[in-house]
Amino acid sequence: KALFRRAQARVAWALQIEKGLAQTESSEPRTLQNLALADFKAVIAAEPGNADARREMALLREVLRPTDEKDEKGPQAKDDNPFTGIFGDSKQMKERQRQAKEKKRQEELARLRELGNAAHRSGYYEAARSHYANAIQLDPKNVGLLLNRAAAHLMLQNFQDGFDDCRNAIETDPGCGKAYVRGAKCLQGSGRFDEAEAFLMRGFGNVSKEEQYDLSAQMHAIRSASQVLGQIGAMLSPTLDGSPSDARWALRKLDEAEAAGHSAPTLRSLRLQALLQSGDPTRARETEQLSHRLLQEDPESPQLNYWHSLSLLRSRKRPQAKSALQQAKVRAEEAESSLLPTITACLGRLTTADELKDEGNRLFQARRWEEAAEKYEEGLAPSSGDQEMLGILHTNISAALRKVENRSRDALKHANKAVEANPQYAKAFFRRGVLYYDEGRWMESLQDFRKAQDLEPRLQGLDDWLRRARYAGSEGKERKNHYKVLGLFCDCRQEDIKKRYRQLAKECHPDKVRSASDKEKAAAEARFKAVNEAHEILSSEEKRKEYDFGPPEARHSYGGFGGGGGGFHFGGGGGFGFRQGQSRASRGRGFWEDYDDDDWHGHF
Numbered sequence: 001k002a003l004f005r006r007a008q009a010r011v012a013w014a015l016q017i018e019k020g021l022a023q024t025e026s027s028e029p030r031t032l033q034n035l036a037l038a039d040f041k042a043v044i045a046a047e048p049g050n051a052d053a054r055r056e057m058a059l060l061r062e063v064l065r066p067t068d069e070k071d072e073k074g075p076q077a078k079d080d081n082p083f084t085g086i087f088g089d090s091k092q093m094k095e096r097q098r099q100a101k102e103k104k105r106q107e108e109l110a111r112l113r114e115l116g117n118a119a120h121r122s123g124y125y126e127a128a129r130s131h132y133a134n135a136i137q138l139d140p141k142n143v144g145l146l147l148n149r150a151a152a153h154l155m156l157q158n159f160q161d162g163f164d165d166c167r168n169a170i171e172t173d174p175g176c177g178k179a180y181v182r183g184a185k186c187l188q189g190s191g192r193f194d195e196a197e198a199f200l201m202r203g204f205g206n207v208s209k210e211e212q213y214d215l216s217a218q219m220h221a222i223r224s225a226s227q228v229l230g231q232i233g234a235m236l237s238p239t240l241d242g243s244p245s246d247a248r249w250a251l252r253k254l255d256e257a258e259a260a261g262h263s264a265p266t267l268r269s270l271r272l273q274a275l276l277q278s279g280d281p282t283r284a285r286e287t288e289q290l291s292h293r294l295l296q297e298d299p300e301s302p303q304l305n306y307w308h309s310l311s312l313l314r315s316r317k318r319p320q321a322k323s324a325l326q327q328a329k330v331r332a333e334e335a336e337s338s339l340l341p342t343i344t345a346c347l348g349r350l351t352t353a354d355e356l357k358d359e360g361n362r363l364f365q366a367r368r369w370e371e372a373a374e375k376y377e378e379g380l381a382p383s384s385g386d387q388e389m390l391g392i393l394h395t396n397i398s399a400a401l402r403k404v405e406n407r408s409r410d411a412l413k414h415a416n417k418a419v420e421a422n423p424q425y426a427k428a429f430f431r432r433g434v435l436y437y438d439e440g441r442w443m444e445s446l447q448d449f450r451k452a453q454d455l456e457p458r459l460q461g462l463d464d465w466l467r468r469a470r471y472a473g474s475e476g477k478e479r480k481n482h483y484k485v486l487g488l489f490c491d492c493r494q495e496d497i498k499k500r501y502r503q504l505a506k507e508c509h510p511d512k513v514r515s516a517s518d519k520e521k522a523a524a525e526a527r528f529k530a531v532n533e534a535h536e537i538l539s540s541e542e543k544r545k546e547y548d549f550g551p552p553e554a555r556h557s558y559g560g561f562g563g564g565g566g567g568f569h570f571g572g573g574g575g576f577g578f579r580q581g582q583s584r585a586s587r588g589r590g591f592w593e594d595y596d597d598d599d600w601h602g603h604f
Contacts, residue, residue, distance in 0.1 A: 003042050010039070113135055150163075197223070200222075242277050310346075312324055313385050314387055377397060419432060446470060
């Protein structure tokens, strides 16, 4: 079949060339005819019974025969083409070619339309748009294809391109109601509500009465959406100093609007504004991603630059947020925006928070715990919305208050707030784990230390606290909290234990309660017994080591004790110090003091 079709094509080609050449001599038609003759011979060799090939080869041989031989056969006009019976005259041939081309075009149109429809149904809107675009190249005035591509543009939020397709469809068919509805949706999507209403009004005079109902329904939807957006906008403040409850209401309304199919950039801008005003830290990632997308669409906007910097603060990306705020300030100055004072004030708050934190660190280093905690607390107000700084400040407050007598509960509250502000801050979990350990909440302590280890495996001092918590947790509820009985922490010095024991022994000695009731005497005796038991264990360095980390044979399973650079040293003369290259036990300082000195300098 392939050879037969090629032979026919070569004959037809030769015929067209002959008609174009007229009186001019050329060997090209004859070359094509000879090639066609070879094809016919090949067909007959493959299929000897092919009558069509034999007949057409005979006719072709007649054409190729010299002119004088033709004249001997009988009179025949020179312009009488023997292929007229096979291919028809030139007009018929052109008409058949046109029909074949049109059929092929229609088949390709149908194929592309079906591909586009299938992609659209599956949610692959970009692929659908591409298929419809290829089909429109074959039929630029096809109203159905233009509206299909407009639907794909609408789903891709290419609102202007979708509206252009609807407008072109109306130029071809002014009475197409679907074009008016879909075009109005595109205008509504881009926030051009007044233009959408005007566009629909144009359609009422052109479409049928049945389609007018569709236009009326869309007009109602546009007016409702415009009213809701007005209410939402009234609840939100460009400077984000409005009520968080109003912002949460706005978010609910925006959810309803999007569920109804509205997806204008105006909605996305309002959503970002509501997310920032609500101050919900659990939606920080959503806020940052949305602000990034909007900023890409309008990078010169001072407002979007400002909002993006705030979203970075919520995402605990403080250095990037500072840089973004500087950029927002430049944009505001260039545009002479009314937001410039707000942006400048925000930068000032960040600077103030840094200064208060540094002052608190200096007081902490000077062991002025309460003053340090107060200074850190002063930094909380200017750090509103700055989740990274809030996590640091609350962690620092908890560490300072732990040093203050009878403030452990307050310290734990701030540790909880630190974890809430920045769930990725290892030191916040570490500090809370230490406080849990102080309270005898061994398993909670162990969980926090493990979380801190996941976030920052090389956090200084963490390994030893993990060993403590693992051993304490393995003993379970039966474990007694001897440090708490004495009102001390496990990282206290040996001399602190002796000093505290003497004080408590006097306070709860049975001789002090001779005149008390039997119940009070029993309580005093129980406490005195607990104090003595605690002192007996903790006053001995070996027993204290075993109480903290387990017996020697079990210590290996709980991590053992490190050598230089991270282990504990129980030296003579009292106390145990954190070893860092060289033992500090000789200074008479406990582990916690050494840890604080190293950790608080330059890290917070």
